[in-house]
Amino acid sequence: AAINREKGADFRYLIEGEKFLEQLRTVRGAIVLTAHMGNYDLGSAVFVEKLKRPIKTVRAPESDVMAEAHLRQRMSDEGVDVLYNIGAALPFDLLSALRSGEIISIQGDRPTGDVAQFPTRMFGQTAMLPSGPIALALTAEVPIFPVFVLRAGYRRYRFVFFEPFTCQRASASRNDNIATGMQRWADTLSS
Numbered sequence: 001a002a003i004n005r006e007k008g009a010d011f012r013y014l015i016e017g018e019k020f021l022e023q024l025r026t027v028r029g030a031i032v033l034t035a036h037m038g039n040y041d042l043g044s045a046v047f048v049e050k051l052k053r054p055i056k057t058v059r060a061p062e063s064d065v066m067a068e069a070h071l072r073q074r075m076s077d078e079g080v081d082v083l084y085n086i087g088a089a090l091p092f093d094l095l096s097a098l099r100s101g102e103i104i105s106i107q108g109d110r111p112t113g114d115v116a117q118f119p120t121r122m123f124g125q126t127a128m129l130p131s132g133p134i135a136l137a138l139t140a141e142v143p144i145f146p147v148f149v150l151r152a153g154y155r156r157y158r159f160v161f162f163e164p165f166t167c168q169r170a171s172a173s174r175n176d177n178i179a180t181g182m183q184r185w186a187d188t189l190s191s
Contacts, residue, residue: 010155013046017161020145025051028101029142030164033133035109035189037148046159047105047147048079056081056097056104058090060112085115091136098140108133109189118178120186127186134181138167138174144181146188162188 015021024030032047032055047055057075061084062068075082083090083104094104111117111130118131137144146162167181 011157012155013157013159014152015050015159015161017163020161020164021050021159023164024103024145024161025053027103027143029098029140030103031098031133031137031142031144032103032105032147033108033144033185034105034147034149036107037109037150047103051103053103054079054081056083056094056102058083058085058094058104058106060085085113091132094136095140098136098142106133106136108185118182120182122186122190129182129186129189131178131182134167134178134185138169138177138181141166144185146185162191 024032057080059082062071072082083093097104108130111128116131116135117128118134119126120129121127133144143164143166145164148160148162150158150160152158165181165184167177169177170180171177
């Protein structure tokens, strides 16, 4: 991503599940749920270009102050609004953005720090995943679009869009509703 940003280096990509990208273009409020793989920073910039609308990306700040300032400026130049996974107000800011019809992008594959976690089944084992994105989708009543940006070679990427899903209030128990959404996400991650 840095080479592309600084030098305008060409890169190529293929999109799998383009019909889901088209759905994302027109939806009013959505969560793009992804994982720590490939090049999600480059992915955010491509999403903004393809979607023709801004996207808010939730991330942890870089440990190096200069690297963080550089990354923040570049993402801003590309139309990506970065929100940091720190502070108690973040969930309320994200909920407000979703209810205003915006798209937010969150990584949902590894809980770090004191983020809420929920047990799921992956590959026959119990795995703890961050439950915030699922709880947020349930509260905001917006769809989740699973998307992965995978390296396919030197300056080559695959953007893989999976079928979006919604978190339903099918049970009186909030935990049961979150568990159902969490398992759907875990199954997508495992595929």
